[in-house]
Amino acid sequence: MSAIETDLENHLNSAKKFEFNRPRDNIFQHDVNIEIHPGHQRFGFSELINSLNIQVEALGLSQIEKSDSKNSNTFTNQTSRTDALEWTLSCDIGSESYTAHCSTSSTIENVSNSYSLFNEFTLQASTGLMSVHGRTMGEPTGLNIPFISCFTSVLAMQSGMASLFSQLNGDTNYKHCRISFESAALVAISQYIAGASAEEQAESILPDTYSATDAGSSDDTFFHPPFRSKDGVIFELETLSVEPWLNFWLALGVDKSVIGQGWKSFMLRYAKAVAPLPSELQSVLSRLSYSDINMLAERAALSICPVRQTDAVADDRNITPSAQHPWRFSTRESISAEEYDVDTLQNIRLATPKFPNAIPKGPLLGVTVIESCRRIQGPMASHLLAQLGATVIRIEPPGGDPLRGMLPVSNGVSVRYDALNRHKAILEIDIKSTHGRLEVLKLVQNADVFIQNWAPSKAASLGLDECDMHKVNDKLIYVYAGGWGKQDAHVDLPGTDFMVQAYSGVADLIQKQSSRSGGSLFTMLDLLGGAICAQGVVSALLKNRINQCNENDGATVPAPITRVDTSLLDSANLLIDVDNVRNQQSPSINETLLKGCYATLKAQDGFIAIDCRSYNFNLTLQFYKAIGVGPEFKSTLDEITNSASYIDQNRQSIHLNQFNDITQQPHSLNSCPFKSSYLQSQFQLQQQVNSLIRQETCGHWLDRFHNLGIAASFVPLGLYKPPGNETHTTHSIRTLNLTNKIQYKDGYAQVMPAWDFHS
Amino acid sequence: MATINIPTILRPLTQQQKCIKLDAKNVAELIDNMDKQYPGIKERIMKGEQVHRFMNIYINDEDIRFSDNIYTQLNENDVITILPAVAGGTI
Numbered sequence: 001m002s003a004i005e006t007d008l009e010n011h012l013n014s015a016k017k018f019e020f021n022r023p024r025d026n027i028f029q030h031d032v033n034i035e036i037h038p039g040h041q042r043f044g045f046s047e048l049i050n051s052l053n054i055q056v057e058a059l060g061l062s063q064i065e066k067s068d069s070k071n072s073n074t075f076t077n078q079t080s081r082t083d084a085l086e087w088t089l090s091c092d093i094g095s096e097s098y099t100a101h102c103s104t105s106s107t108i109e110n111v112s113n114s115y116s117l118f119n120e121f122t123l124q125a126s127t128g129l130m131s132v133h134g135r136t137m138g139e140p141t142g143l144n145i146p147f148i149s150c151f152t153s154v155l156a157m158q159s160g161m162a163s164l165f166s167q168l169n170g171d172t173n174y175k176h177c178r179i180s181f182e183s184a185a186l187v188a189i190s191q192y193i194a195g196a197s198a199e200e201q202a203e204s205i206l207p208d209t210y211s212a213t214d215a216g217s218s219d220d221t222f223f224h225p226p227f228r229s230k231d232g233v234i235f236e237l238e239t240l241s242v243e244p245w246l247n248f249w250l251a252l253g254v255d256k257s258v259i260g261q262g263w264k265s266f267m268l269r270y271a272k273a274v275a276p277l278p279s280e281l282q283s284v285l286s287r288l289s290y291s292d293i294n295m296l297a298e299r300a301a302l303s304i305c306p307v308r309q310t311d312a313v314a315d316d317r318n319i320t321p322s323a324q325h326p327w328r329f330s331t332r333e334s335i336s337a338e339e340y341d342v343d344t345l346q347n348i349r350l351a352t353p354k355f356p357n358a359i360p361k362g363p364l365l366g367v368t369v370i371e372s373c374r375r376i377q378g379p380m381a382s383h384l385l386a387q388l389g390a391t392v393i394r395i396e397p398p399g400g401d402p403l404r405g406m407l408p409v410s411n412g413v414s415v416r417y418d419a420l421n422r423h424k425a426i427l428e429i430d431i432k433s434t435h436g437r438l439e440v441l442k443l444v445q446n447a448d449v450f451i452q453n454w455a456p457s458k459a460a461s462l463g464l465d466e467c468d469m470h471k472v473n474d475k476l477i478y479v480y481a482g483g484w485g486k487q488d489a490h491v492d493l494p495g496t497d498f499m500v501q502a503y504s505g506v507a508d509l510i511q512k513q514s515s516r517s518g519g520s521l522f523t524m525l526d527l528l529g530g531a532i533c534a535q536g537v538v539s540a541l542l543k544n545r546i547n548q549c550n551e552n553d554g555a556t557v558p559a560p561i562t563r564v565d566t567s568l569l570d571s572a573n574l575l576i577d578v579d580n581v582r583n584q585q586s587p588s589i590n591e592t593l594l595k596g597c598y599a600t601l602k603a604q605d606g607f608i609a610i611d612c613r614s615y616n617f618n619l620t621l622q623f624y625k626a627i628g629v630g631p632e633f634k635s636t637l638d639e640i641t642n643s644a645s646y647i648d649q650n651r652q653s654i655h656l657n658q659f660n661d662i663t664q665q666p667h668s669l670n671s672c673p674f675k676s677s678y679l680q681s682q683f684q685l686q687q688q689v690n691s692l693i694r695q696e697t698c699g700h701w702l703d704r705f706h707n708l709g710i711a712a713s714f715v716p717l718g719l720y721k722p723p724g725n726e727t728h729t730t731h732s733i734r735t736l737n738l739t740n741k742i743q744y745k746d747g748y749a750q751v752m753p754a755w756d757f758h759s
Numbered sequence: 760m761a762t763i764n765i766p767t768i769l770r771p772l773t774q775q776q777k778c779i780k781l782d783a784k785n786v787a788e789l790i791d792n793m794d795k796q797y798p799g800i801k802e803r804i805m806k807g808e809q810v811h812r813f814m815n816i817y818i819n820d821e822d823i824r825f826s827d828n829i830y831t832q833l834n835e836n837d838v839i840t841i842l843p844a845v846a847g848g849t850i
Contacts, residue, residue: 241812242824260825399803402813402843405766412767 026060027329027543027561032164035064037086044119044711045085047149048104048156048181052087054574055157058325059539061089084178089160093168093549100163103178104156107737117711118181123148125600125609126713126736127185128729131206132192133522135274136224137515140206140600140607140715144513145506147524150575152184152754154531155384158538159363159755162388165542166363168549174363174757183741183754187384188527190751191376192273193742194415196729197720197749198408203272205729206717221279225269226307226502226518228282233290234517236502238303238494248300252284270375270497271406271416273521303493305502307518310576313505326570327536328486329543331559332470345472348435348442353393353425360423360753362389367541369449371395371424372431372440372464375403376497376523377568378453378481379420380530385449385537386423387753393447394424395431395440410747418746437463445472449537451479456488456495466563477540478563481533485567495568497523504572528571536564600715601693601701606728608698611711622708624685627692627701633685720749761789761833764840772800786816787829789839804841805829815842 034056036049056063084105091098106118108126124130124142134141159177166174186193196205226236239245242263249259262277269275285293290306297304367390371382379394386392401421406414427443430436441464444450450469452459459465459480466478482488483495493499498519501507507519540561547557600607610623624633693701698714705712716729722744723730733739741752760780765773773779774797781796783789794801804814808829816823817840823831833839 242822246824256825257821260822263825264822400768402768405768405843409767412770414767 026058027539028062029060030062031543031546032059032061032089032091032161033064034061035088035090044106044117045104047120047146048085048153051146051150051153051574052157055153055326055535058327087160089164091164091168091546093546094553098164098167099175100160100167101176102156102160102163103176104152105178105180107180107182117706117709118713119611119711120146120149122609122611122711122713123181123185125607125715126732127182128189128193128205128716129185129522130600130609130715131717132189132273133520135207135272136521140609140717141514142600142609143520143522143524144510145575147528147575148181148185148188151188151528151531152179152181154528154535154574155179155184155187155754158384158388158531158535159757161535161538161542162363163757165538165545166365168542168545169366171363171365173759176758178756179754182736182738183752186738186741186751187387187754188524188531189522190419191271191416192522193720193751194419194748195271195408196718197722197744198410198415199747200410201408202719203408204718205720206715207274222276223279223282224275224516224521225266225277225498226507227285227293228517229288229290229293230286231289234307234511235290235293236305236307236498236507236518237297238305238496238499239301240494240496244300244302248297248302249281249284251296251300252288254280254284269521270523270526273523275521303499305493305499307502307507307511308505310505310508310512313508326532326566326574327539328565329536329540329561330563330565332474332562345438345442345445348438350439350442351427353427355425356423358423359391360387360389362387362753362755363757364388364390364538364541367391367449368393368447369451369537370440370443370447371451373451373453373481374401375453376420376526377529377533378451380527381479381481381533381537382451383420383423384531384534388534388538388755390449392424393443394421394426395429395443396426398428398430400426400428413746415748418748419750422746422750431462431464440464441469441472444469444476447473447476448541449477449479451481451533451537453481456482470562474562475544475560477537477544477561479533479537480563480565481529482565482567484569485565487569488567497525497568500525500568500572504569504576506572506576509576524575525568525571528575529566529568532571532574533564533566536566540564601690603693603696603698603701605697606717607715608693608701609713609715610705623705623710624689626704626708626710627689629685629688629692633688722749760835761837761839763789763793764838766841766843768843769800769803769841772797772803783833785827785830785832786818786823786839789833790829813843816840817842 036052055061084103086101086103088102089100106123108118118126121142124133124147125140127148129148130140130142133143156177156179159179163174163177192205195203226234228234237245237248245263245266246256246259249262250256258278258280262281265275265277288296294304364385367385369382369385369390369392371378371392372395373379373382382390382392382394401417403417404414406416408415410418427439429439429443431440452464454462469476469478483500484491484493488495491503493503498507498521501510501519501524504525506525510519511517544560547560551557600609702712702714714728714732714735716732718727718729720729720733720742721727723739733742741754743750743752760782762778762780764778765776770776779793779796781789781792783792790801790804804810804816810816810823810829818826818831818833818837820840823829
């Protein structure tokens with residue numbers, strides 16, 4: 001250690017210990033108002049509005065009723081579409097008012113005032129999310145949770161707050177912001193789009209069926225996680241190093257080469273959303289009870305988590321939203337300035353970071369973010385901040401992040417890696433070394449935000465926790481994008497996407513409406529976790545700026561926000577509304593009557609998805625007529641109407657799974673609570689529907705459904721080829737009016753910022 | 760002679776060569792021989808006598824950790840692929 005380093009080390013260690021954080025809830029109380037334009041309550045927006053409301057409550061925004069608003073003409077000058085959800089965020093500093101005008105819509109313009117031509121289900125289809133989630137099932141499959149609505153609401157809120165932030169900095173170029181569900185969804189699946197567009201070794205957005213060869217199975221069969229015990233417990237296994245995996249399966253007598261084949265698939269599941277494992281692995285587990293498997297996993301240091309039922313999650317008050325908002329903000333007591341004055345750091349020389357050629361312009365211009373994160377959640381957070389105009393410097397280990405080499409690669413860099421990191425300057429620092437630690441401290445000295453997603457307690461062991469950083473920069477917002485949030489100390493499991501899905505109830509909700517057990521191998525919690533982390537940063541920046549402005553105006557203000565905590569579990573809670581999860585266990589049979597049967601239909605040239613969540617029986621009948629169901633089914637269609645009242649009256653006594661079993665397996669009709677003649681003909685009707693849909697193209701059916709006001713969509717399946725190399729997928733991007741949101745550059749399809757700002 | 764596929768992040772050490780050919784009895788010897796030809800590469804692949812946790816080495820698609828690790832024997836015409844590991848979450 002050099003003399004300079006020793007001096008600095010001594011100085012840092014001798015500085016006064018800081019007091020504990022003071023948590024700050026509802027940080028915007030009385031500061032920022034939100035006004036949502038009334039009259040836009042169509043079905044397609046309901047889940048977005050629900051998610052916005054959770055954010056409004058968690059952040060303490062004051063909701064203005066239109067009649068009470070002093071800006072009641074807020075929306076009169078808007079030029080945006082009439083079918084968009086419009087809302088404003090506003091704040092007053094002294095006599096000045098600042099307003100961000102926000103608009104959220106689908107790119108599909110509504111032609112009918114009665115129905116939306118989109119909803120969460122068709123959005124998942126049209127944007128490709130259904131194809132990514134469906135990879136393990138071999139066909140496009142919807143997620144039974146409002147991922148796109150929730151992701152869009154978080155991005156929409158952060159654009160509004162970033163707009164206010166820039167206005168308080170005197171910049172009026174970002175007063176209006178628009179976002180569409182579709183553009184937000186593309187950002188969420190941007191890594192998969194990158195993978196589907198690379199110049200070499202591209203993977204279709206919905207790959208062809210995986211063969212047993214991919215799994216390395218000796219008997220030509222394979223399965224995807226999760227796993228199942230002899231006594232029927234569904235569970236996830238997790239490890240990020242090979243030894244626990246090897247030791248666990250060796251203890252179960254599995255051949256080493258089979259274990260190796262399994263590992264290769266298992267570790268790539270985060271990138272590929274599939275993990276074809278040799279069936280031998282499931283076979284040995286099927287002979288053991290969960291408690292025996294649990295014991296063996298513990299011995300091998302392999303993490304294990306059962307897929308918790310939603311009722312168990314609802315009973316677990318530790319993780320309900322009332323106990324845990326998506327964001328935890330905290331402040332520090334102010335400490336005299338000289339304690340931070342570390343002249344010695346001036347003698348530390350930093351390499352010049354390599355800045356990318358094109359950095360997006362946006363409302364966070366002038367904000368500097370330092371990121372020390374790996375994999376998805378943290379990099380997504382600072383990717384969004386970079387897309388909002390912040391300068392992001394990313395710390396990577398010497399030699400660069402190993403993920404730079406992950407296939408597929410274009411121009412020597414992994415396109416998946418580049419999709420989340422292309423806007424950042426890179427600085428290679430060995431953060432475990434003494435000098436590296438000082439380089440990090442030097443770097444944060446002039447930064448506004450530091451984001452890390454290290455394992456719990458690693459920050460303290462590196463000497464890079466918030467105390468260390470606040471000694472060199474007391475204004476720094478220290479951000480931790482973790483796994484379990486407040487539960488870090490109580491949940492002894494690695495905080496990874498699939499473990500949190502299993503623990504939080506997300507996996508159970510997904511499996512309730514899926515042909516397979518467990519959650520999704522689409523890394524939805526990492527992605528939403530990144531978005532809420534970015535939202536936490538923007539909130540803290542705005543709050544601190546409001547404080548500054550009020551202080552300049554002569555007001556007494558609270559201490560600034562200096563820490564933000566978010567986690568994967570927080571994103572799960574935002575996604576599934578745990579408080580109401582019990583109600584989601586018994587969905588209306590009315591709503592699900594078509595869900596299992598017609599979620600996606602195969603047309604002549606691809607798949608289409610039909611709105612199955614907002615269906616009513618009137619629309620159902622129109623649907624059948626639209627596709628030309630024959631007169632021989634007239635009595636069946638009549639019975640659909642008649643059965644509607646029967647189903648409504650007996651809703652409580654009919655279990656959804658029972659109904660799905662019946663519709664999918666007509667031989668079980670004998671045990672059916674409905675009239676068997678109805679179900680028998682219903683099954684035959686399904687067969688005819690499938691046959692009729694196959695006879696025409698997707699475009700033919702979509703025109704017909706849209707004219708009737710039925711939400712329906714293409715499902716992209718293939719590669720995202722650049723213009724001139726038309727594929728079904730690029731065609732669907734054009735149909736969605738999203739061509740300006742995808743740019744072919746550096747050898748792959750780059751997803752552009754979801755927002756559009758103007759003055 | 761074995762063929763070694765070099766990942767992008769190690770190519771600055773191999774004068775940007777995507778693949779190189781070398782003779783060796785086993786993986787340990789192969790990495791030593793690589794380091795003689797391209798100094799510094801061993802340090803990037805191994806820590807002491809073990810392969811870095813985030814590096815995977817395959818011989819003809821077989822992960823060496825499920826054979827005899829760095830002492831896995833090499834045969835004429837084997838293809839060795841070095842790949843960085845992938846995982847998610849916060850760990």
